[in-house]
Amino acid sequence: MSVDRRGFLTGTAATAAGLATVAAAPAWGAPAPASAVGKYPLPDSTDLRILVTGDAGTGARPQWAVADAMREMHARQPFSLALGLGDNVYEQGPWADDDAQFAAKFEDPNHDLDIPWLMVQGNHDNSSVLPGDGGWLLRGDHEVAYHARSARWYMPSRYYSVRIPQEQPVVEFFVLDLNPIAAYLPPLFAPYWAADGQFMSEQAAWLDRAIDESPAKWKIACTHHPYLNNGPHGNAGEYEGLTVEPINGRYVKDFFEAHVLGRCQFILSGHDHSLQVLEANAASKGTRQIISGAAAKSVHGEPAGSGTRTPNNALYQNFDDLGFMVLNLTPSSADLSVHTVDLSSTQFTNAFQRRLI
Numbered sequence: 001m002s003v004d005r006r007g008f009l010t011g012t013a014a015t016a017a018g019l020a021t022v023a024a025a026p027a028w029g030a031p032a033p034a035s036a037v038g039k040y041p042l043p044d045s046t047d048l049r050i051l052v053t054g055d056a057g058t059g060a061r062p063q064w065a066v067a068d069a070m071r072e073m074h075a076r077q078p079f080s081l082a083l084g085l086g087d088n089v090y091e092q093g094p095w096a097d098d099d100a101q102f103a104a105k106f107e108d109p110n111h112d113l114d115i116p117w118l119m120v121q122g123n124h125d126n127s128s129v130l131p132g133d134g135g136w137l138l139r140g141d142h143e144v145a146y147h148a149r150s151a152r153w154y155m156p157s158r159y160y161s162v163r164i165p166q167e168q169p170v171v172e173f174f175v176l177d178l179n180p181i182a183a184y185l186p187p188l189f190a191p192y193w194a195a196d197g198q199f200m201s202e203q204a205a206w207l208d209r210a211i212d213e214s215p216a217k218w219k220i221a222c223t224h225h226p227y228l229n230n231g232p233h234g235n236a237g238e239y240e241g242l243t244v245e246p247i248n249g250r251y252v253k254d255f256f257e258a259h260v261l262g263r264c265q266f267i268l269s270g271h272d273h274s275l276q277v278l279e280a281n282a283a284s285k286g287t288r289q290i291i292s293g294a295a296a297k298s299v300h301g302e303p304a305g306s307g308t309r310t311p312n313n314a315l316y317q318n319f320d321d322l323g324f325m326v327l328n329l330t331p332s333s334a335d336l337s338v339h340t341v342d343l344s345s346t347q348f349t350n351a352f353q354r355r356l357i
Contacts, residue, residue, distance in 0.1 A: 037151050040116050043080040044165040051113075052325040054085030054224070054270025055122070056295035059105040062343055063296035066322050067109040069341045069348040074113055079326070081115050081164070083173070085270035085292060086122025086224030088143060091131035093124060097145035102153075110152065118162055119143065119155040121177045122224040122270065128185060135185030137193055140177070159203050161210050171329055172216035174207060174264065181251035182225045182239075195251040204259055211263050217331055219264040224271050225249065227256040228289040228312045231272035231299050231319060235310055261285040265334070265357060268327075273297040275323050275338050277352065279313040288356065290336070292325045294318070316352040323351070333357065 051070060056063050073079075089101050110117070121140045128136030140158060147155045154162075158177040163169035180193040180200055187193040194200070211219060227236050234241055237253035245251075260267060262285030270293035280288040289312070299319040321340035328335040338352040 037149060039154070040114055040151050042116050042162065042164055042166070045080060046165065046168075046170045046331055048080045048164060048170060048327075048329045049077065050327040050329065051079040051082040051115075052085070052268055052290070052292045052327055053082065053295040054120075054291075055087040055273055055293040055297060056084065056109070057088040057101075057105040057124075058090045058296040059101070059109065060296065062322055063105070063109050065343045065346045066295050066324060066341050067113070068346040069339065070110075070324055071112055072346075073326070073339070073348065074115075079113070079115055082113065082117045083222055083268060084117050084119045085222060085268060086120040087124040087132075087270060087293075088119055088122060090124050090296075092127040093136075093139045094142040094146070095139075097142045097149060099142065102146055102150070106153065107150065114152070116154045117152045118173055118175060118222065119153055120175055120222050120224050120270070121155075121158055121179055123179060123182065123184070126179050126183070130184075133185045134179050134183030135187070137179060137183070137187065137190075140179065159206070161214075163214070163216060169214075169216040170331055171218040171220060172210075172214045173220050173222050174210060175222045176207070177203065178223055178225050178252050178255060181246065181255060182249055184247055186246050195246065195254075200251075200255070204255065207259050211259075218266075218329055218334060221260045221264045221267045223267060223269045225252055226269035226271055226289055226291055227253070227260070227267055227287075228278050228284065229269075229272050229291060230276060230278070230312055230314060230317055231274045231291070233272045235312070238310060261287045263287075266290055268292065272299065274299050275316070275318045275321070275325065275340070275351075276314060277316040277336060277338065277354070277356075279315060281313070290325070292323075294322045295324055296322070298322055315354060318351065321351075323348070 123134040124132045126134045126140045161174045163172045181195050191197050236249040239249035242248040267289045276291040278289040280286050323340040326337045334357045335355045339348045340351045341348050
């Protein structure tokens with residue numbers, strides 16, 4: 001959204017009751033149909049090299065430059081799979097599961113990155129009145145349906161988990177959809193999408209059960225909206241520096257604290273157009289927040305805002321450069337590297353590297 005986002009959001013708090021009717025249609029929570037194309041297979045290795053990228057789907061030159069850098073790295077050291085952390089189809093989201101935007105903003109820029117891409121729903125993927133307002137949640141169902149049309153795109157449902165390898169997994173990814181409780185136009189007249197409605201209640205129950213039953217060494221929550229964030233969007237419960245509920249992310253904060261913290265080692269998120277590796281602490285119960293949302297846009301000089309914004313200790317943060325991350329997992333270690341990309345040359349630089357656990 002534009003730099004006057006906070007003015008828009010303040011107005012939204014007063015007018016949401018009228019605008020939220022756009023999102024009032026009932027949901028169909030159906031999983032994707034059986035794939036009509038051959039999917040790139042999920043890896044069966046216990047030594048994994050995972051591309052972590054987010055907020056990519058513009059189809060514009062910066063996205064292509066970052067994808068060129070990722071392609072070059074993949075040619076040198078192949079990735080096992082990729083994570084796409086939301087805002088997959090800017091600015092409004094897809095209009096159908098055969099929308100040409102899927103080719104222009106996902107398939108074409110990512111050519112030759114022929115690996116499974118585990119995809120997350122973002123706010124721009126569910127736009128209604130204004131880009132990124134998250135007010136038309138049914139729009140995101142087109143991304144679920146696209147699972148059947150793409151060899152790369154993996155989104156069998158709005159939320160899902162993937163174990164790798166399937167037998168005796170090293171990692172289980174829990175892909176979450178928090179858009180109903182993070183929307184700038186909250187679905188006030190659609191009980192199904194409410195914070196205590198059917199969609200979020202079923203997702204919470206599924207997540208609790210799935211984490212409890214997971215035999216994986218590494219448990220990783222993949223979301224679009226972060227729990228902690230030093231960039232302009234801010235922490236959950238303080239989004240945009242606002243105190244107005246629910247658009248300040250109060251219910252997002254509650255969800256993380258009830259169902260994710262202390263149960264997953266990492267939260268991987270996009271939303272903020274930055275690269276951040278934040279410190280785990282006692283408040284987060286040892287769960288580390290990582291943000292990779294700079295695959296096509298960067299924060300640059302956008303102010304962090306005011307209000308109740310709480311800064312977080314960071315191992316690394318970059319609000320100026322585009323880039324991506326690579327997470328290397330083995331049964332005994334988790335190593336993260338951050339790579340920034342020069343847009344003029346598409347060359348990448350290893351800006352940060354650390355064994356996190």
